[in-house]
Amino acid sequence: MTNTDPLQFTWLDGRTTSLIVDLSGGVPAILYWGPRLSRDTSGATLALLGVREEAQGSPAIEAPVALTPLAGQGFPGRPGIAAHRAGREWATYATIVSVDQVDHRITIDSHDPAAGIALIHRLSLDPAGDVLIGSTEIRNSGIGTLDLAALAAPVIPLPGFVTRLIGFEGRWAGEFQRHAMDRPPGLWMRENRRGRTSHDAFPAMIATQPDTTERQGRAYGFHLGWSGNHRIAVETLPDGRAHVAMEALLLPGEIRLEPGETYRTPDLFASVTDHGLTALSQAFHDHLRARPDHARLRAKPRPVHYNSWEAIYFEHDLATLMDLADHAASVGAERFVLDDGWFMGRRDDTAGLGDWRVDPAIYPDGLDPLIAHATGLGMEFGLWVEPEMVNPDSDLYRAHPGWALATPPAPVMEFRNQLVLDFGRAEVRDHLFAAIDALLRAHDIAYLKWDMNRDLSQPGGIDGRAAANAHVLGLYDVLDRLRAAHPAVEIESCASGGGRADYGMLARTDRVWTSDSNDALDRLTIQWGASHFLPVELLGTHVGPGICHITGRRLSMALRVQTALFGHMGTELDLRELDDAETAELTAGIALHKTHRALIHSGDLVRLGTAEGVIAFAVVAQDRSEALLSYTSMTEQRASLPAPVRLAGLDPVADYQVDLVWPGTLPARSPLVQAWLKGVVVHGDALMHAGIQPPRLHPENGFVLHLTRCT
Numbered sequence: 001m002t003n004t005d006p007l008q009f010t011w012l013d014g015r016t017t018s019l020i021v022d023l024s025g026g027v028p029a030i031l032y033w034g035p036r037l038s039r040d041t042s043g044a045t046l047a048l049l050g051v052r053e054e055a056q057g058s059p060a061i062e063a064p065v066a067l068t069p070l071a072g073q074g075f076p077g078r079p080g081i082a083a084h085r086a087g088r089e090w091a092t093y094a095t096i097v098s099v100d101q102v103d104h105r106i107t108i109d110s111h112d113p114a115a116g117i118a119l120i121h122r123l124s125l126d127p128a129g130d131v132l133i134g135s136t137e138i139r140n141s142g143i144g145t146l147d148l149a150a151l152a153a154p155v156i157p158l159p160g161f162v163t164r165l166i167g168f169e170g171r172w173a174g175e176f177q178r179h180a181m182d183r184p185p186g187l188w189m190r191e192n193r194r195g196r197t198s199h200d201a202f203p204a205m206i207a208t209q210p211d212t213t214e215r216q217g218r219a220y221g222f223h224l225g226w227s228g229n230h231r232i233a234v235e236t237l238p239d240g241r242a243h244v245a246m247e248a249l250l251l252p253g254e255i256r257l258e259p260g261e262t263y264r265t266p267d268l269f270a271s272v273t274d275h276g277l278t279a280l281s282q283a284f285h286d287h288l289r290a291r292p293d294h295a296r297l298r299a300k301p302r303p304v305h306y307n308s309w310e311a312i313y314f315e316h317d318l319a320t321l322m323d324l325a326d327h328a329a330s331v332g333a334e335r336f337v338l339d340d341g342w343f344m345g346r347r348d349d350t351a352g353l354g355d356w357r358v359d360p361a362i363y364p365d366g367l368d369p370l371i372a373h374a375t376g377l378g379m380e381f382g383l384w385v386e387p388e389m390v391n392p393d394s395d396l397y398r399a400h401p402g403w404a405l406a407t408p409p410a411p412v413m414e415f416r417n418q419l420v421l422d423f424g425r426a427e428v429r430d431h432l433f434a435a436i437d438a439l440l441r442a443h444d445i446a447y448l449k450w451d452m453n454r455d456l457s458q459p460g461g462i463d464g465r466a467a468a469n470a471h472v473l474g475l476y477d478v479l480d481r482l483r484a485a486h487p488a489v490e491i492e493s494c495a496s497g498g499g500r501a502d503y504g505m506l507a508r509t510d511r512v513w514t515s516d517s518n519d520a521l522d523r524l525t526i527q528w529g530a531s532h533f534l535p536v537e538l539l540g541t542h543v544g545p546g547i548c549h550i551t552g553r554r555l556s557m558a559l560r561v562q563t564a565l566f567g568h569m570g571t572e573l574d575l576r577e578l579d580d581a582e583t584a585e586l587t588a589g590i591a592l593h594k595t596h597r598a599l600i601h602s603g604d605l606v607r608l609g610t611a612e613g614v615i616a617f618a619v620v621a622q623d624r625s626e627a628l629l630s631y632t633s634m635t636e637q638r639a640s641l642p643a644p645v646r647l648a649g650l651d652p653v654a655d656y657q658v659d660l661v662w663p664g665t666l667p668a669r670s671p672l673v674q675a676w677l678k679g680v681v682v683h684g685d686a687l688m689h690a691g692i693q694p695p696r697l698h699p700e701n702g703f704v705l706h707l708t709r710c711t
C-alpha cells in the first residue's frame with residue numbers, strides 16, 4: 001500500500017504491543033508505543049488525547065519528537081541528524097513523500113529537496129513478538145559531498161511517567177553491571193569510542209516507571225545492534241518531553257556521501273511491556289530465539305565445552321593436549337576448543353597474530369592428530385582465531401605494514417602487543433577470509449572462537465581518514481562470507497570476554513564469551529546483567545580453576561558448577577589437577593546440565609526479587625511443565641535467616657514436585673531441605689505467592705531445585 005497524502009497514522013501490532021506513527025504533521029513521529037490498544041481508538045483520538053497547548057514563552061507549535069528530530073523544524077533538543085554540505089544545508093527539513101506498509105513493516109520516505117537529503121525510516125514489529133526493529137537511512141540526493149556527523153536510529157519518545165533509567169556498564173572481566181538512576185533533566189549521553197562494542201558501555205538502555213519491578217510496571221528496552229562506536233542519548237526537554245536516541249558514533253569525516261550514496265544506521269531493537277523487567281527480557285530473548293540461525297542451535301543440544309586457555313595458556317604440547325582431551329571427555333565434555341597458541345610463532349602474546357598457519361614447531365604433523373584424538377573421543381573440535389589483529393612480529397605485518405590502522409605521526413598506542421588490521425579494505429578482508437577459509441577446509445573444525453583483544457584506539461586508514469565504522473562493516477562481511485562458505489561451523493564472538501556481545505555480532509555468530517572472569521560469584525552478577533538482553537544459551541559459562549586466575553578467589557566446585565549450569569556450559573581449567581572428589585563433582589554437574597539443558601536453553605528466564613547479597617532466578621519451561629530454581633548466597637546476610645524466595649511464571653493451579661538437584665549435599669537441619677531431598681509436592685500458587693524459605697547457607701554457597709508439574 002502506498003500513500004502520499006490521506007494517510008494520517010500508521011499502525012503496527014506486536015503480540016502484546018501497539019505502535020502508532022503519526023504522519024499528519026508532515027514528519028513521522030511515534031504517537032504511541034506501549035501495551036496493545038484496540039483499534040476502537042483511532043489515531044486521531046489518541047492524537048487529541050495528547051494535544052499540547054501553546055505554553056507561555058514557547059513556540060506556537062512545538063517541533064515534534066520525530067523519528068528524526070529536525071533542526072530545520074526548530075526542534076529544541078538534540079537533532080536526530082547532523083549533516084552539512086560545505087558548511088551549508090545543515091538545517092535538514094525532510095517531509096514525508098511516501099509511506100509503504102507491507103504486513104508488519106513500514107517504510108517512510110521523506111525528502112528535503114532544498115538540502116538534497118532523503119531520509120528513509122524503516123520500522124518493523126513482528127506480530128508474533130514484541131521487538132520493534134528500526135533504522136534510519138540517509139541518501140545524498142543533492143549536488144556535492146554531504147558530510148554526515150551523526151544520524152540516529154528512529155528516536156523513541158518516552159512517556160512522562162517513565163522516569164528511571166537502567167544502563168549497563170563495566171570493565172574487562174566485569175561486564176554487564178546494571179546501573180540505575182533517575183532520568184536527569186537535560187541531556188544524558190553515553191559514548192563508546194573503543195571501536196568495538198566495549199566492556200564498559202553495552203549498547204543498551206532500559207527506561208521504567210519509578211516503581212517498576214521484575215514482575216510489574218512499564219519498562220522500555222533499547223539495544224543498538226552494532227559492534228563499534230556508539231552513542232546513547234536520553235534527553236528530557238524543559239517542555240517535559242523526553243526521548244531516547246541511539247546511533248553508531250561517527251568519527252570526524254568518517255561518512256562523507258557523494259551524490260546518490262547512502263548511509264544506514266544499525267538496527268535499533270526495542271521493546272515495551274507493562275509487566276516489568278523480566279517480561280521485557282523475555283521479549284528480547286524470544287526475538288533472538290526466532291532468528292533464522294537460531295534454529296540450528298535448537299536442532300541439537302549445545303555441546304558442553306572444554307577450553308584449553310586457563311589450563312595451559314601458551315604452553316602447547318601435543319601430549320599434554322591429548323591428555324587434557326582424555327580428561328575432558330571423561331568428565332563429559334562434548335567439544336574440545338583449542339585456544340590461543342597453536343599458530344606460527346605464537347609462544348606468547350608478542351608474536352604470530354596474522355600468520356594463521358599451524359606452527360610445525362609444536363604440531364609437526366599439523367592439527368589433525370589432535371583433532372582426530374578429540375573426535376575419536378566423541379568430541380567436536382573448535383579452534384581459536386583472532387583474524388582482525390596483527391602482531392608487528394609476524395610475517396603478515398612484515399609483508400603488509402600498511403594494513404594496520406594507525407594515526408601517524410602519533411605514536412602507536414600499545415595494547416597487548418597487537419595492531420588492528422583495516423577490515424575496511426577489500427584486500428585485507430580477502431586475505432583473512434582466505435586464511436580462515438583454508439583452515440576450515442583443511443580440518444574437521446566445528447567451531448571457531450573469534451576473538452578480538454584490543455580497542456581500535458587509533459582507527460586511521462591508509463588514506464588518513466577515520467576507518468572505525470568501515471572496520472565493523474568489513475568484519476560483518478568476512479563473517480557473513482565464512483558463514484555462507486561453512487554453514488555448519490558455529491562461531492563464538494569473544495573480545496577479551498564480553499567486549500563484543502551485541503545483536504550485530506549475534507546476527508552472524510552463535511554465542512558470546514560472556515566474560516574473561518571465571519570467578520563464579522562475579523560471573524553470577526555478569527550473567528544476571530547480560531540476561532536482560534541475551535538468552536542464557538547464547539552466553540558461554542565455564543567452570544574455571546579452583547582459585548580464579550583473575551580475582552584470586554577460591555570458590556568451591558559446587559558453586560562454580562552451579563554458575564556455569566545456566567548458560568552454554570563448559571570447563572576451562574587443568575583437569576589433571578583435580579582430586580577424585582572434585583572430578584566426580586564436576587562430572588555430576590555436567591551430567592546435570594545435560595539432563596536439563598533442553599529446559600535451560602529454551603525456557604523463560606525469570607529473575608527473582610531477592611535480598612541484598614542473594615541472586616536467585618528460575619528457568620521455567622514455556623509450557624510451565626517444569627522449572628529450575630537457582631539460589632546463591634553471595635555474602636553473609638544481615639538477618640539470621642534469609643528471606644523467602646517467591647517463584648514466578650509457574651502454573652498457579654498445578655502441583656509441582658520439588659527436588660533438590662544441586663549440590664549433592666546441603667546442611668540438612670531444615671525440615672524443608674529434608675522434604676526437598678524426598679521430593680515434596682507443592683501447589684504452584686503457594687510457590688509463587690508464599691515462597692520458599694531458603695536454608696541458612698554460608699556465603700558463596702547455593703542450591704538448585706527442580707520443579708516438575710504433577711500430571
Ligand code: DGJ
Nearest residue numbers: 309339340494496497516
Ligand atoms: C581473550 C579471551 O577472552 C580468552 O578467553 C582467551 O581466548 C585469550 N584472549 C587468548 O589470547
